[in-house]
Amino acid sequence: MVEQLNILIEESKKSYPIYFEEDFMRLPIVLKEKKIANKVLIVTDSNISPIYGEQLKELLESCGVETYLFVFKAGEKSKNLDTIESIYEQCLKHRLDRTSTLIALGGGVTGDIAGFAASTFMRGIHFVQVPTSLLAQVDSSVGGKVGVDYCGSKNIIGSFYQPELVYTNVNTLKTLPEREFLAGLAEVIKHGMIFDYDFFVYLEEKAQDILELKADALKYLVKKNCCIKAQVVQQDEKEQGLRAILNFGHTFGHAIESSMNFSLLHGECVAIGMALACKLAYTKKMITYEEFMRLVNLLKLYKLPTEIKGVDPDKIYEEMLRDKKQMNNKLKFILPTGIGKVIQTTDVTKEEIIESFKDG
Numbered sequence: 560m561v562e563q564l565n566i567l568i569e570e571s572k573k574s575y576p577i578y579f580e581e582d583f584m585r586l587p588i589v590l591k592e593k594k595i596a597n598k599v600l601i602v603t604d605s606n607i608s609p610i611y612g613e614q615l616k617e618l619l620e621s622c623g624v625e626t627y628l629f630v631f632k633a634g635e636k637s638k639n640l641d642t643i644e645s646i647y648e649q650c651l652k653h654r655l656d657r658t659s660t661l662i663a664l665g666g667g668v669t670g671d672i673a674g675f676a677a678s679t680f681m682r683g684i685h686f687v688q689v690p691t692s693l694l695a696q697v698d699s700s701v702g703g704k705v706g707v708d709y710c711g712s713k714n715i716i717g718s719f720y721q722p723e724l725v726y727t728n729v730n731t732l733k734t735l736p737e738r739e740f741l742a743g744l745a746e747v748i749k750h751g752m753i754f755d756y757d758f759f760v761y762l763e764e765k766a767q768d769i770l771e772l773k774a775d776a777l778k779y780l781v782k783k784n785c786c787i788k789a790q791v792v793q794q795d796e797k798e799q800g801l802r803a804i805l806n807f808g809h810t811f812g813h814a815i816e817s818s819m820n821f822s823l824l825h826g827e828c829v830a831i832g833m834a835l836a837c838k839l840a841y842t843k844k845m846i847t848y849e850e851f852m853r854l855v856n857l858l859k860l861y862k863l864p865t866e867i868k869g870v871d872p873d874k875i876y877e878e879m880l881r882d883k884k885q886m887n888n889k890l891k892f893i894l895p896t897g898i899g900k901v902i903q904t905t906d907v908t909k910e911e912i913i914e915s916f917k918d919g
């Protein structure tokens with residue numbers, strides 16, 4: 560049975576499918592079905608290329624698709640305009656045109672880079688995402704944000720560009736470093752906490768299958784996450800601001816990320832941020848101690864950090880304010896009112912924030 564989810568893009572009344580598969584075999588078929596198998600440039604990073612890049616190129620070629628491969632050095636540092644220029648060069652060299660397709664094979668970094676190149680080359684060529692990290696499978700494949708960093712600012716140059724389709728092969732997660740996998744799970748837990756009590760329970764009950772990377776559990780998990788994110792993003796069109804709930808754990812998380820000089824992964828900071836936000840909500844009597852502990856225990860079950868030691872809470876608070884200044888608005892928090900339910904509030908004092916860093 561083909562598992563597929565259709566993501567509707569409200570503004571354009573168009574939709575694109577996300578496929579949930581256990582190998583790459585059907586990719587050439589779906590490209591042909593969509594009539595975007597004319598000429599393909601696969602963009603991937605230096606970690607992923609030896610594992611999947613060559614393999615995918617051979618598969619497409621064996622199905623008669625003219626295919627080229629462009630590899631950039633793995634890491635956020637490559638998310639810049641130089642890499643974009645190198646992709647344009649490849650596009651010109653291999654004479655890609657508006658009937659050609661750019662495939663992003665990799666994590667979030669690859670998706671951002673390849674998507675931006677696809678959105679701008681000849682004012683936009685076909686774009687297909689083949690996400691290989693959990694974060695990219697559950698997060699970047701819905702929302703259409705693409706872009707690069709510039710002059711020290713993250714994602715400062717970019718656009719919204721929707722893919723023609725997303726092809727998720729959950730078995731690629733078997734080669735993803737464990738730390739990256741667990742960090743991706745932080746955003747998964749976030750989706751349960753902000754929107755879906757039953758999914759939160761699923762994560763509590765199926766931890767073993769998920770941690771053992773059982774394909775069925777992974778397919779369900781990735782699909783459910785895409786659904787939740789799509790629902791939030793789509794409802795935002797009607798219910799202005801709903802999208803903000805995706806920032807749960809991120810007000811603390813971003814401040815921790817920069818206070819720690821980016822030594823922790825984004826998902827790890829979000830995990831700590833979610834635990835702190837729950838602690839704050841508990842302090843404000845918005846949730847019970849049991850609910851607060853349920854989130855902490857779920858994070859621990861997935862080997863994620865829930866607290867931060869050796870960092871001055873005042874420093875993190877300053878970092879939050881700095882972020883706020885940059886955004887030119889008030890310090891906003893997404894806080895739970897139960898499991899599966901959150902609200903947005905600015906009604907939080909400095910004392911309450913500092914308090915949430917204390918033990919117990």
Ligand code: ADP
Nearest residue numbers: 606633666667668669691692694695731734735
């Ligand atoms: P993100 O976490 O946003 O997806 P990256 O694109 O940088 O960020 O991916 C995280 C790291 O994991 C990178 O070093 C990338 O090369 C590596 N990676 C991504 N997918 C896989 C995979 N399936 N197997 C092995 N390494 C992978």
Ligand code: ZN
Nearest residue numbers: 746809825829
């Ligand atoms: Zn995030």
